[in-house]
Amino acid sequence: MPASTPTPENAPAAARYSRHARLSLIGQDGQRKIEKGSVLIIGCGSLGCAQAAFLARAGVGRLTLADRDTVQAPNMATQLLYDETDLRDGAPKAAAAARRLRTINSGIAIEPVVADITAANIEPLVAAADLVLDATDNFETRFLINEAAVKAGKPWIYGGVLGTDGMAMAIRPGRGPCLRCLFALPPPEGRLPPPDVFGVLATAAVWVAALQTTQALKALACGGADWGRMHTLDIWNGTVTTAEVLRDPACPCCGGR
């Protein structure tokens, strides 16, 4: 079959993304901007899987997925991109997620980075993206993301999930608070148990990821997001509360810039 023969999977972007483009809040122009966007997702766990699936389906032009871990049995309940082949092979999550995402949308660029994200490698990754999504499960990496994003002037979307609760906040350096305006220091070790100790409800993770992804799409499509508004979710009781976070002029990261 000639390459130019239309098939359902290579339908024109106008058809493929029409549900989003028809939304007055996004529109054709916003959708085209989304298709030119480049997003770095740090973490391919429960949050990162859902974020990546939403963004690949939305047509974001380039996705970079970073994670050092391999797929393990407890991941299967909450991490939506992996199957039993990945589990049996002990596949690196970033590579397995990229493989799956390419079957969802072969028309976008997807780059897996199988590595621990540290101060030594984060800056070029952040510099190459328009926006960063936090899908980590620890504050050490979030502080690294914050530092690199403030330095590069790139927006990023904080998000965390634990048990049936979650939090999300869009951060735009120079236009509102950064993470260290909110938490000057990481919470003391042991204060926030990781999900493998405390548990996590898959639907809570998807809800947090949906809120983060919505902020990302708003930022890509129209440059706007709810910068500096912290959303706190409790999916068990179906509640969301929102609070304005103020920039701290004495912030050790963004203060005085």
Ligand SMILES: [Zn+2]
């Ligand atoms: Zn700050």
